[in-house]
Amino acid sequence: MSGVIRSLNPFDPSDVVAEAPAASAEQIDASLTALASAQPGWQADSMLRLRSLTALAGEIESRHRQFTDLMVREVGKPVPEAAGEVDRAIAILRFYAQVTLDPVGEVVPGSAPGARVLVERHPLGLVLAICPWNFPLAIPLWKSAPALAYGNAVLVKPASPAIATAALLSECAAAAMPEGVFQVLPVSGADTGTLLDDQRIAAVTFTGSTGVGISVAERMASRAAPAQCEMGGQNAAIVLDDADLDAAADAIVSGAMGFAGQKCTATRRVVVLEAVREELEEKLVERVEKLQVGDPAAEGVTVGPLISESAVEEFETARTEALNAGATEIARAPAPDEPGAFFVAPALLRQDDPEAVV
Incomplete structure (x- = not known):
């Protein structure tokens, strides 16, 4: 099954940011074949992994503004958060580039006198990274960078609302990485x-909804293959009577409302002592x-639109x-009156019933 995948600017949905055909069965098979072919050589050369991950960080850094502007346009992320995400992606790659030099195992004493036990770790092979749209650069890289550093080949499946950012990442990878190891x-x-x-x-490593994550885990378990699934959060801020209330209020509002609350780590509820x-x-x-x-591109804006009409x-x-x-x-x-834009008015609700759903 194929079809067309497109991403829209949530501030101006008439602006089609990217449109691409979904990969055909033949393209998927060719990609998997290329990854499987490239992985053994990648695993065998730690210095190649070091140089390649460092080079990928440099490629992204050289396009810092391009990535920032694209995320602002494609997913509605305010400029400071988008720029910060690019910085984090670069830092992730540079950190894991150094991990390629770590020992691949250890020697420990055996149960018999004079015996030694050699423990050696090997990469799994080909890792699938299923990524969400809300951190379209950082999440693919914090999934892929450690897997690549330890010698795996990685296939990233980006979320449809963020395919333009994914395509730019793919361009950077083509310039920095050996053919086939990261697609x-x-x-x-x-x-x-x-x-x-x-x-x-x-x-497989997955970030997304709870329902899909459970399905992914079950599907991989049916063939005894590992799955790491990061799913939705229900995050509480707990405020005690000796708290710095200004600091608490700043953290709560930033955590709840930043990027219109569209992250699994967002503050969803506040539990506070009556005093x-x-x-x-x-x-x-x-x-x-x-x-x-x-407008997420405007100076001073901290809350942009939601990603889609269904999210509204x-x-x-x-x-x-x-x-x-x-x-x-x-x-x-x-909230601004922008016809067509996916804005909502951020709100603070008081609910005294701890059993309430919202």
């Missing part, structure tokens, strides 16, 4: 399932109402359900 391929959801069943895939609840609420309300919501609908449904379940809206940041 980025736009694959449809149906064909991703076929990939998971391919015996050439030795392991400081009222004072903390006042500080949170003040900060939420001052949030700058708007999900947000509004959750807000309505929370209010119907007894929550009270105590603060809201004004």
Whole structure:
């Protein structure tokens, strides 16, 4: 199964950022064949891995502004966060470039007198990295860099809303890496399932929704292959009565509202002792109402649009359900009136029922 994959600018959905055919079965097979062919030579040469990962970091650094601007346009990430993501991606690569020089095992005493036990670690082979759209550069690299450093070949399956950023990463890899060892391929959801069943895939690393992650883990377990699945978070900030409330309020609002809350590490709820609840609420309300919501390319904006129309609908449904379940809206940041843009108004709700869904 193929089809067309496209990404849209969430600030201006009429702007098609990228459009590409999903990889065909023949292209997927050719990619896996190339990866499997290149992996043994990659595994055998630690200095090649060191030079290549360092070179990839340099390629990305040389296109820092290009990556930053592209993420702003493609996923609506405000400029400071997009630039910070590029910095982190470069740091990840440079760190794991040095890991290529680590010992591949150790010698430990055996159970018999004078015996020694040699432990040697080997790469798995071909690793599939299934990546989300919200960190379209950093997540593919923090999955791929350690796998590559230890001698695996890696196939990255990017999320559809971020295929332009993935394509730029692929360009950098082509300039810095040996042919075949690191590939980025736009694959449809149906064909991703076929990939998971391919015996050439030795392991998978996944970041995404809980439901899909469970499906990935079950599918890999059916053939006794390892899967690392990072799924959704439900993150609480717990504020005690001796807390620095200004620092707590800053961290909570930044954690909850930055990048419109579109990350698994976002602060979802605040649990606060009654003794400081009222004072903390006042500080949170003040900060939420001052949030700058708007064009993610504009200076000072900290909250851009959501990624899609369906994300807007999900947000509004959750807000309505929370209010119907007894929550009270105590603060809201004004959202700009941009026809077509996927904006919502960031809100702070008070809910005293610990059993409430939202």
